[in-house]
Amino acid sequence: MKIRTQAKQIVLKGGTLFDPLRQTLETGDVFIQDGKIKAVGKIAGPEGAEIIDCTGLIVTHGFCDPHVHFREPGREDKETLKTGANAALAGGFTRVCVMPNTDPPLDSPESIRFVLEKSAELPVHIHPIGAITKGQLGREISEMGAMQFEGAVAFSDDGIPVANGQVMRLALEYSRMVGMPIINHAEDPMIRNEGVMNEGIVSTRLGLPGNPDVAESVMVHRDLELAQLTNAKIHVPHVSTAKAVHHIRQFKNDTSLALTAEVTPHHLYFIDEALSSFNTNLKVAPPIRSEKDRLALIEAVKDGTIDCIATDHAPHTIEEKEATFDLAPFGLIGLESCFGAVNKILGQQSGLSLKTILTLLTLRPRKIMGFETDLFAEGCEAELVVLAADEEWVFGENDIFSRSRNTPFLGETLVGKPRYTIAKGSVAEIG
Ligand SMILES: [Zn+2]
Structure with a gap:
């Protein structure tokens, strides 16, 4: 991947333009001047502009990920804001939201x-999500208003569930006052009971402690009821079970709750059978x-119960994952492989249209997080991705730009690859 400063004038020539906001798909050019959209349609010239052939x-629109972990401050040996930004560019992402479980956690305006200061010059927009509770300890609500003022876009203790229902209720009440979503990592810690993989026939066969599906669905149901009670915005991260899907679908059908949900590429792609290899990158x-x-997750994407894709990109060192x-830590990296994995499962294997898949990666997450959605408008910052949507490729070490390597997608054949990612005055040529 080559990252360079944009030429003063660039024309993306002869591509198929998909506008997720208007759902239009047509052949055309995009003229970018000084990092901004100048014109979209049939562009002649201008003299001296850099031409990028998009035939x-x-x-x-550049992809937007509402859920990544970039480990800075505290564990820069796993990922920094800079290396995370590179991983994002390689995956076609121009905008990401970083979870607050750093060391120390992002639980204060400072x-x-x-x-925001550390990532200002990076070629990807990075938005911090503030912690729900001070120190992510699950007791005292953090200064939500002050964090919002500084630029936090949502609140979450992700990685750690808000176990105490009263704390969750208060968090929802405060977040409603500032109009931002609560994102709770929904796993009941008591029911999870130190499980390291899905509880079922496979965990029994492998002799590994199981984490039952109800650990998730019980807490999702609690959270949805509390969100209804408090009339707050709630976004359910990394939905993994048919039972949680059932609850979300029911609340979407029966209430007017401001409820959204995400699914990860790895939950769409892999099943517990794959853990027979004891590959810790699947933990x-x-x-x-x-x-x-x-x-059930694929079905939930199809019927709109699940709103968007999020990678939950979670870097860990090789030593820890070995x-x-x-004993290995939970988490895997997912930015670089996201589009190829999701497009393969939802498109090639499940028959969803490319328009729908791209909408899950662009418009929907931007709407949830309150970001600009009209990215082809004249004067808007050029925040785009150019994709070879049908290209089959094998995901390898050379495709990784994260500081970590913990991914189960190595060696997998994926469908669709980002070619260029354009944002913040830069062009990343992915190759
Ligand atoms: Zn989580």
Whole structure:
């Protein structure tokens, strides 16, 4: 991947333009001047502009990920804001939201400012999510108003569930006052009971402690009831079970709750059988589930119960991941492989249209987080991705730009690859 400063004038020539906001798909050019959209349509000239040939390629809004972990401050050996930004560019992402479980956690206005200042010059927009509770300890609500003022876009203790229902209720009440979503990592810690993989036939066979699907669905149901009670915005992260899908669908059908939900590429792609290899890169929270759950997630994407894709990109060192399955940390990296994995499962294997898949990666997450959605408008910052949507490729070490390597997608054949990612005055040529 080559990252360079944009030429003063660039024309993305002859691509198929997909505008997720208007759902239009047509052949055309995009003229970018001084980092901004100047014109979209049939462009002649201008003299001296850099031409990027987009024949046979899709040009659309840069992807937006509402859920990544970049480990800065505290664990820069796993990822920094800079290396995370590179991983994002390689995956076609121009905008990401970083979770606050750093060391120290992002639980104060100062820490929110730190992330924004540190990432100001990076070629990807990085938005901090503030912690729900001070120190992510699950007791005292953090200064939400002050963090919002500094630029926090949502609140979450992700990685750690808000176990205390009263604290969750208060968090929802405060977040409603500032109009921002609460994102709770929904896994009941008591029911999870130190499980390291999905509880079922496979966990029994492998002799690994199981984490049952109800650990997720019980807490999702609690959260939805509390959100209804408080009339607050709630976004359910990394939905992994058919039972949680059932609750979300029911609340979407029966209430007017401001409820949204995301699914990860790995929960759409893998099932617990794959853990027979004891590959610790498949150890993740919530765990990789059964085929029945995976099919329910695909169905939930199809009928709109699930709103968007989020990678939950979670870097860990090789040393940590080389531990035995019981001891290895939870999490995997997912930015670079996201589009190829999601497009393969939802498009090639499940028949969803490319328009729908791209909307899950662009418009929907931007809407949830309150970001600009009219990215082809004249004067808007050029924040685009150019994709070879049908290209089959094998995901390898050379495709990774994260500081970490913990991914189960190595060696997998994926469908669709970003070619260029354009944002903040830069062009990343992915190759
Ligand atoms: Zn989580």
